[in-house]
Amino acid sequence: MAAGYLGESVIDDVDVEVRSGEAVVIVGSNGAGKSTLFRAIAGLIQPMAGRVVLDGKDLTRRPAYRIARSGISYVPAERHLFPAMTLKSNLHLGAYPRRADPATLELVYDLFPRLRERQRQQAGTLSGGEQQMLAVGRALMARPRLLMLDEPTTGLSPKIAQVAFEALEGLKNEGTTLLIAEQQVPLALSVADRGYVLENGRIRLSGTAKELEGNPEVQRAYLGVA
Amino acid sequence: MRAVILDGLVLGLAFGLLGVGMTLVYGLAGVINLAYGQIVVFAAIVISLLMEDGMSTLLAAVLGVLAAAGLSALLDLTLMRPVYREHGEERTLLGLLLTLGAAFVIAGVLTWRYPDGALYIFVDGDPISVIGVPMAVGSLWASAMALVAAVVLLLFFGATTFGRGVRSVIQDEIGARLVGINPSFVRTVIFAVSGALAGVVAIAQSMSGPLTVNAGFELTTFALIVAVVGGLGSVAGAFLAGVLLGVVNALSAHYIGQYITTIILLSAAALTILIRPRGLLGR
Numbered sequence: 001m002a003a004g005y006l007g008e009s010v011i012d013d014v015d016v017e018v019r020s021g022e023a024v025v026i027v028g029s030n031g032a033g034k035s036t037l038f039r040a041i042a043g044l045i046q047p048m049a050g051r052v053v054l055d056g057k058d059l060t061r062r063p064a065y066r067i068a069r070s071g072i073s074y075v076p077a078e079r080h081l082f083p084a085m086t087l088k089s090n091l092h093l094g095a096y097p098r099r100a101d102p103a104t105l106e107l108v109y110d111l112f113p114r115l116r117e118r119q120r121q122q123a124g125t126l127s128g129g130e131q132q133m134l135a136v137g138r139a140l141m142a143r144p145r146l147l148m149l150d151e152p153t154t155g156l157s158p159k160i161a162q163v164a165f166e167a168l169e170g171l172k173n174e175g176t177t178l179l180i181a182e183q184q185v186p187l188a189l190s191v192a193d194r195g196y197v198l199e200n201g202r203i204r205l206s207g208t209a210k211e212l213e214g215n216p217e218v219q220r221a222y223l224g225v226a
Numbered sequence: 227m228r229a230v231i232l233d234g235l236v237l238g239l240a241f242g243l244l245g246v247g248m249t250l251v252y253g254l255a256g257v258i259n260l261a262y263g264q265i266v267v268f269a270a271i272v273i274s275l276l277m278e279d280g281m282s283t284l285l286a287a288v289l290g291v292l293a294a295a296g297l298s299a300l301l302d303l304t305l306m307r308p309v310y311r312e313h314g315e316e317r318t319l320l321g322l323l324l325t326l327g328a329a330f331v332i333a334g335v336l337t338w339r340y341p342d343g344a345l346y347i348f349v350d351g352d353p354i355s356v357i358g359v360p361m362a363v364g365s366l367w368a369s370a371m372a373l374v375a376a377v378v379l380l381l382f383f384g385a386t387t388f389g390r391g392v393r394s395v396i397q398d399e400i401g402a403r404l405v406g407i408n409p410s411f412v413r414t415v416i417f418a419v420s421g422a423l424a425g426v427v428a429i430a431q432s433m434s435g436p437l438t439v440n441a442g443f444e445l446t447t448f449a450l451i452v453a454v455v456g457g458l459g460s461v462a463g464a465f466l467a468g469v470l471l472g473v474v475n476a477l478s479a480h481y482i483g484q485y486i487t488t489i490i491l492l493s494a495a496a497l498t499i500l501i502r503p504r505g506l507l508g509r
Binding site: 043073074076080081082084089096098138 | 387388390391393394397398400401402403404405406407408409
């Protein structure tokens with residue numbers, strides 16, 4: 001896939017595959033093109049070349065709302081919650097156009113007990129960590145085939161980031177397929193099965209999480225190992 | 227005094243609907259619809275023509291509301307398309323220009339074809355006493371209609387999945403797309419709802435006096451003022467502002483003079499922008 005803005009490509013020749021039940025991480029520094037890749041998959045921008053395929057179904061150039069209904073839920077770093085609605089309404093909208101399934105709602109509340117406590121609070125008044133939980137919870141309400149998380153630890157303290165990743169671990173164990181972009185590489189590799197390293201809009205490396213952890217280049221650039 | 231306030235409330239409920247119709251379209255599409263008053267007039271002329279043909283008032287009114295909804299949705303699907311490709315200031319400006327153009331075209335065609343066009347729905351019956359003030363049956367009908375329309379709208383936005391979806395598009399369009407909502411479809415539906423409200427306003431207004439073919443620009447002005455005072459994008463705010471301004475309008479007309487009312491209403495809008503730019507209930 002290739003994609004970008006105003007005719008300038010940001011990512012080029014990027015090929016990413018996620019198998020059912022897998023957690024895959026995309027590692028890369030700021031501006032490497034992680035968000036562009038996600039936005040193109042989610043249909044928020046049109047890819048310049050390449051295809052988006054889910055379970056053998058071609059979703060390329062479908063509008064974002066169709067891709068969302070087809071089973072790809074995208075949680076952008078900016079979250080895009082509905083600030084003047086209650087937390088609960090935000091979750092209910094996650095299931096749009098269907099009615100929210102009570103069992104899924106329970107699952108989300110079990111995963112993030114904090115959300116249960118704050119059901120009636122307006123989303124705009126939640127803390128950063130709570131908003132992130134809500135954004136993930138809202139995406140889960142659609143029972144997606146693939147959940148894409150862009151920088152889920154943005155704006156979170158290291159401690160909360162740790163908690164967030166434990167929740168992601170839980171999600172993975174429930175069988176949710178995950179594609180995560182993250183700058184906190186050690187944390188990301190700890191939940192991932194496989195990973196890709198994106199640099200300047202191209203895939204630089206790929207492999208299992210173990211292989212990447214052991215790779216000297218990755219260690220130097222992202223793991224702080226001299 | 228009580229009679230003046232009651233008259234103001236009757237007018238205010240209609241103002242409220244006008245403001246809601248205006249504010250919904252602004253909240254969803256970022257367009258200030260300067261053709262809104264002309265859609266009210268269009269509905270009025272359609273209903274009056276159907277009634278002249280001998281159709282029953284009720285059926286004519288229903289068809290008039292549907293015609294206004296259709297015209298409004300048509301504006302969204304045709305004239306507004308280039309507007310949606312723009313963002314920010316460009317969108318606002320292009321929206322203003324194109325809807326102003328549409329206003330002139332609709333007003334022009336209607337006054338050319340029906341220079342004496344007017345809708346007056348006379349409701350027979352003796353005045354009914356409300357807290358000691360005799361009220362014309364027509365005014366009471368008009369108020370009841372406006373209230374029913376307001377309640378239906380609030381239920382629609384508060385209690386239905388689609389209504390919730392509409393609010394989500396107003397609050398964060400990208401977020402709405404990400405949860406599977408199609409903003410252009412929502413927009414077309416809301417243009418239609420806004421047009422239907424214009425139809426209801428036409429009926430309500432014509433129950434207390436004739437609504438003439440040249441009332442459009444004045445109605446647009448009222449709708450704009452109410453929407454600004456209520457907070458652009460806020461349905462409850464627009465309704466509240468409409469009722470308040472209706473009372474202000476009636477009081478100033480009674481104690482100062484009809485000539486001053488529009489000036490006072492415009493001042494209220496200007497003051498709102500200065501003191502509380504978000505409007506009464508705006509975010």
